[in-house]
Amino acid sequence: MPATRHTQPSSPETELAAERAHLDRARAELARMREHTLSLQADGGDAIAGEALAHTLWLRARALQDDPRTTLFFGRIDTDAPETLYIGRRHVSDEGGDPVVVDWRAGVSTAFYRASPTEPMGLRRRRRFGVEAGRITAFEDEELQGAPADDRLAATGSSALLAREIERPRIGPMRDIVATIQPEQDEIVRSDVATTICVQGAPGTGKTAVGLHRAAWLLYAFRDRLARSGVLVVGPNRAFLEHVGAVLPSLGEVTVRHTTVEELAAHGTVRAHDIPEVARLKGEARMAEVLREAVWSRVRPATEALVVPRGAHRWRVPAYEVQDILDELRSRGVRYAAARAMLPQRLAHAVLVAMERAGDSPDDTVQDSVARSAAVKAYVKAVWPELTPQVVLHHVLSTGEGLADDQRVMVWDKPSRTPGRARWSVADLALLDELADVVERTPSLGHVVLDEAQDLSPMQLRAVGRRASTGSLTVLGDIAQGTTPWATGSWEESLHHLGKDLGADGVHLEVLDRGFRVPAAVIEYAARLLPHMAPGLGAPRSVRSNPGRLDVVVVGDAVAGAVEAARSASEHEGSVGVIVPDAWVGRVGDALGAAGLEHEVLDGEHAEERILPLHLVPATVAKGLEFDQVVVVEPASIAAAEPDERTGLRRLYVVLTRAVTGLTVVHADPLPAPLAAP
Incomplete structure (x- = not known):
């Protein structure tokens, strides 16, 4: 490949x-x-093209x-050739086609990230x-x-410019890390399209950014394949997706869907x-089998013969022959609707x-005519009725059909009279998706990036996995940050529900345990919680040269203390996140407003259109977000809002590790025991 040649200037x-x-x-x-x-x-030969x-x-x-x-x-490599190549976010060439900038995803760019002395x-x-500012x-x-050796900069992590870029203050959405990708991250990014990773x-290791950069690299290296089959990013909530949504466009990829x-x-x-x-x-x-059986049990036995009038004749197919046809269709392994369409x-x-x-000597046109006849349509409707996921789930939850004894607690106390009036929960949506796939096959995508995967239930994981049944996945998460009732205990279990068994070829x-985002003072403080809520999981290591700032402040009024801490944090450059118990959002928001501190509220669904440095964040929305300065208000109340102690400590671990530069903990009530220890 032609390259820009470089002569060393004199100074x-x-x-x-x-x-x-x-x-x-x-x-x-x-x-x-x-x-x-x-x-x-755009002349494609016809209107559609x-x-x-x-x-x-x-x-x-x-x-x-x-x-x-x-x-x-953002970088340059001088090779033995000798050649000089500039590495950037996208390829730029001159009029002759020679590269002026080489895309970071090109194979020749790998050395920029992995070379060492x-x-x-x-x-x-x-x-x-x-x-600075594009200059x-x-x-x-x-x-x-x-x-x-003494004259070389360290190959990884100690470069002053590299450290400055990692620690640079941030306001607004998440930035790409393309200039600071580390060797272990680059190996993940450049894994083959057929590989599920x-x-x-741990917090601050860049797992989310690595997953997004992997999507960008796959679209570059396997564009024809993935342009047809598609790439999808799945995140925990809309606020998170808005936070990370600028990364792929900054790398030149604008067609990836987020959901x-x-x-x-x-x-x-x-x-x-x-x-x-x-x-x-x-x-x-186990709900998957309950729902599968609930669908297929709707196929009724053939108890009567099929009789088809045609002209002066009435043609008869005995019930036992019809039953053989029903049994054969059920054994084919196709979806319910596909088998019904064959009947x-x-x-x-x-x-x-x-x-x-x-x-007689009937031909294919006669068979088509019989298949469309009123008699056949009526018989099909009787033995193999049309179904919708809503009808089936309404029946299962209303009657408890097929459920184990401990699952019968799900039966609605006041079930709606019709599926159309049903009040579905988040968990119900995954059950509806399972049913939809039993009825009709869900199309598969080429690649799915799933973030915060530790928080998904087996049924939700199945919903994501079927979108990659013929493709691959990048699964991102931290078991220590699991905060849902169904949070996973192992990645082996989660991958199995996704349909990708750990240890199999290509899985x-x-x-990642080297923390680049969270400074040492913050991560060490949060790591006090690990033995109590994720025993056996190794503590992350911060490789930041700046240890960061940690202040634990005891106040008489936590709301007033939050306002003062937010005011002090706002004096620093960059973004500020004030993370509070969900029930405190209104009170703290009013207090911030009364103090003249303009802010955005992140509610998990969306952020306001303005990009302000100060954000008020409910604790349950903080996961995946990052701020230069973080104020955590009343840790004991954040932990107590969860259904059990372990989940409460995990929620607290999440909110404490959102800080990039400094963390202030404001409390009036006693801290949870692991944090109170000297």
């Missing part, structure tokens, strides 16, 4: 000017590429938009750039060959709330056999 100032000139050139070439795309005519081509060109032009807030490249991978030098302000070189990642588990299984509107015990029982894997033709064929025995578990 750092001259070299910095040369790098800025190369950035200007790259921006000009990107603008040229976009203008060329916009100038193309033309519309599809126009959409493709629009997506291409959108992907070629420049972002003036950042640079088109012990394994230089053909590189002489790696350069990282310091960037190169500094560069830092790492000599990978020939230089004494499960990532156990929650509830939206994925949107077979009804959530209008009810299950108590934790009922939610746990509804989420158990009219099978019955019609039996009628044709009877006609042939009588000496791997990877552990």
